[in-house]
Amino acid sequence: MTEEISDLDMALSSGITAFEYKQFSRAAGLLSPLAEQGIPDAQYRIAIMAQNGLGMLPNPLLAYTSMKRAAEAGLALAQHGLAFMYMEGECTDKNPEKAVHWFKKAAEQGLVGSLTTLAMMYEQGHGVEKDLDEANRLYRLAGFDER
Secondary structure, three states, X not given: OHHHHHHHHHHHHHHHHHHHOOOHHHHHHHHHXXXXXXXXXXXXXXXXXXXXXXXXXOOHHHHHHHHHHHHHXXXXXXXXXXXXXXXXXXXXXXXXXXXXXXXXXXXXXXXHHHHHHHHHHHHHOOOOOOOHHHHHHHHHHOOXXXX
């Protein structure tokens, strides 16, 4: 069992390294089987590559399903990514309410970008009832001075 975990960790580490060094074809080859096994870090990176056609042809369905699975598994970056997909209508239908849900999940894990985007959504009343007090609270949590 230890050897299997070690091989899995090594494959994941190699795939992430290939991704970070922009060797996307290699990353796709290493990460695809891991994503299929349900590993959120692999699913997230496969989603990014499928969304942007990096190392593979663009595949909006694969991008969405991989991002959603990683987000549902609790990966904050994937929650943020899925929220943007819903906010922009990229790889899925535009749905500001679902975007707010996923930005909140990522913000709960401390992602400043999610806090900031949520603050802007409250400020503009996009996907939520306009609430300047909540917007200012979120901006402060994200590290911005009083607005």
